[in-house]
Amino acid sequence: xxxxxxxxxxxxxxxxxxxxxxxxxxxxxxxxxxxxxxxxxxxxxxxxxxxxxxxxxxxxxxxxxxxxxxxxxxxxxxxxxxxxxxxxxxxxxxxxxxxxxxxxxxxxxxxxxxxxxxxxxxxxxxxxxxxxxxxxxxxxxxxxxxxxxxxxxxxxxxxxxxxxxxxxxxxxxxxxxxxxxxxxxxxxxxxxxxxxxxxxxxxxxxxxxxxxxxxxxxxxxxx
Numbered sequence: 750x751x752x753x754x755x756x757x758x759x760x761x762x763x764x765x766x767x768x769x770x771x772x773x774x775x776x777x778x779x780x781x782x783x784x785x786x787x788x789x790x791x792x793x794x795x796x797x798x799x800x801x802x803x804x805x806x807x808x809x810x811x812x813x814x815x816x817x818x819x820x821x822x823x824x825x826x827x828x829x830x831x832x833x834x835x836x837x838x839x840x841x842x843x844x845x846x847x848x849x850x851x852x853x854x855x856x857x858x859x860x861x862x863x864x865x866x867x868x869x870x871x872x873x874x875x876x877x878x879x880x881x882x883x884x885x886x887x888x889x890x891x892x893x894x895x896x897x898x899x900x901x902x903x904x905x906x907x908x909x910x911x912x913x914x915x916x917x918x919x920x921x922x923x924x925x926x927x928x929x930x931x932x933x934x935x936x937x938x939x940x941x942x943x944x945x946x947x948x949x950x951x952x953x954x955x956x957x958x959x960x961x962x963x964x965x966x967x968x969x970x971x972x
Contacts, residue, residue: 754803762796765811769818784838788821839888846884849897859886870894916963925954925972935961942967 769792792814799810828835843859845852845866856862866884869892875881883895895901905912919935921928921942932939945967946953958970 751803755801758803758807759800761807762800762810765814766792766796769814772818772822784824785821788817792817842888843886844883845886845892846878846881849879849882851878855886861886866892914963918960918962918968920958921961921967922953922956922959922969924957927953935965937961937965 795810795813795817799805799807799814824834824838828838843855845855845859845861851863851866856866867878870876870878870881870884873892873894875894875896880896880900881894882897885893885895887893919931921931921935921937927939927942929939932942946956946959949967949969951969951971955972956969957972960968962968
């Protein structure tokens with residue numbers, strides 16, 4: 750009987766976690782603030798405790814998870830509406846390097862040492878710190894790098910060239926099935942798609958993926 754109760758609680762807690770995660774929103778771990786990260790761990794711990802500890806009333810665990818979620822949502826709304834609240838809750842970026850000069854006080858404030866900075870720089874493709882103009886630790890803990898002008902990548906503006914807008918590629922065929930809604934988004938009809946496929950000697954059932962861009966150019970990946 751206890752095993753059945755644990756199974757039911759596990760399913761309920763998993764569904765609750767899924768719903769709460771949807772409410773909180775889609776963000777990668779690298780984009781979470783420290784508080785969001787702690788809240789996520791806490792909610793997961795409460796859910797696990799609720800599922801395995803049959804001595805705890807299920808509604809107590811549900812209440813705790815909901816309260817943590819509400820706190821996270823309220824703080825998120827505060828950071829969106831108030832710059833002062835955002836500064837207190839999420840913090841501010843820290844400039845670790847400026848004009849290719851390392852700021853030792855900033856490293857201490859960010860609680861990292863020079864070896865950490867060197868390691869992160871190498872993982873971002875900078876094996877020589879003199880190639881870095883600015884290094885900024887974001888509020889998520891990730892470090893962004895700006896190369897010196899001589900090392901930055903060239904772009905079309907450097908050649909007084911403006912490329913045409915390509916837009917998003919839309920998936921129109923996926924695993925041998927035509928995606929009707931995406932056809933409408935791409936602005937083509939099924940008849941037009943069939944004609945494109947016929948001109949390429951392709952059949953829908955033999956296509957793993959087909960995409961179309963803003964210029965109505967079709968790209969096909971066969972099975």
